[in-house]
Amino acid sequence: MDFNPPAGSKISVVTEGSAPVIVIPQPDNPMALLVGLLMIFLLFFGAIALIHTASMVLSGQGNVSLVIWMGLWTPGLALTACVVYRLLRRRGAVPETLTLDRDSVGYDSGLVPLLLKGRAISFPKQVHVDLDRQQLQSLRLRGNVVGQWRLTIDVGADRIDIAPNASGVEREWIACLLAKHYGLTQVRSEAAA
Numbered sequence: 001m002d003f004n005p006p007a008g009s010k011i012s013v014v015t016e017g018s019a020p021v022i023v024i025p026q027p028d029n030p031m032a033l034l035v036g037l038l039m040i041f042l043l044f045f046g047a048i049a050l051i052h053t054a055s056m057v058l059s060g061q062g063n064v065s066l067v068i069w070m071g072l073w074t075p076g077l078a079l080t081a082c083v084v085y086r087l088l089r090r091r092g093a094v095p096e097t098l099t100l101d102r103d104s105v106g107y108d109s110g111l112v113p114l115l116l117k118g119r120a121i122s123f124p125k126q127v128h129v130d131l132d133r134q135q136l137q138s139l140r141l142r143g144n145v146v147g148q149w150r151l152t153i154d155v156g157a158d159r160i161d162i163a164p165n166a167s168g169v170e171r172e173w174i175a176c177l178l179a180k181h182y183g184l185t186q187v188r189s190e191a192a193a
Contacts, residue, residue, distance in 0.1 A: 006173050011166065020100045022174065026093030026112050027165050036087040043080045050077060094126065096163060098174070100181055105131040107153075107162070129155055136182050141175040151175050 003020055005011040012023045053070050056062040099106035109127040131153060138154035149168040152159050163171050179187045
């Protein structure tokens, strides 16, 4: 079986034991570094302000408004600390992988430290799923409104997007590879065909 990705693709195929593993790198996100530096700046100066305010209140020089300010400021600093921890706990993004075992596919969505969609910041969760042959029958290459291909698989009531950061050609290559490797009959949805 041909495990060579399309020309110019960043996808690689490595072998772990006897099982080939398709490795799909996550996109570079320079905004994560900028947001992380801003958060560290806010955390540092926010902690200094909180310590100063707490010393004023404990020495008897503070008033009720400072106590209320501390009560509101402390959760904000805790949230900022969580964001900084989430950004810095891993070195970069963890690639998405598909481990092609004999009768199943081990899917790992990988991890993007910070995802910016429009104006929203999110921290997507890492998904680990073992997909058996019955679940693989729901693998579909679908077209959407924008004309982009989506490669999806249904796991119970959830629909998982496979390789959302890959190009349409790369998703089509993955769909064809999985169809050949596992003998899947229909991979393209009617809308994508």
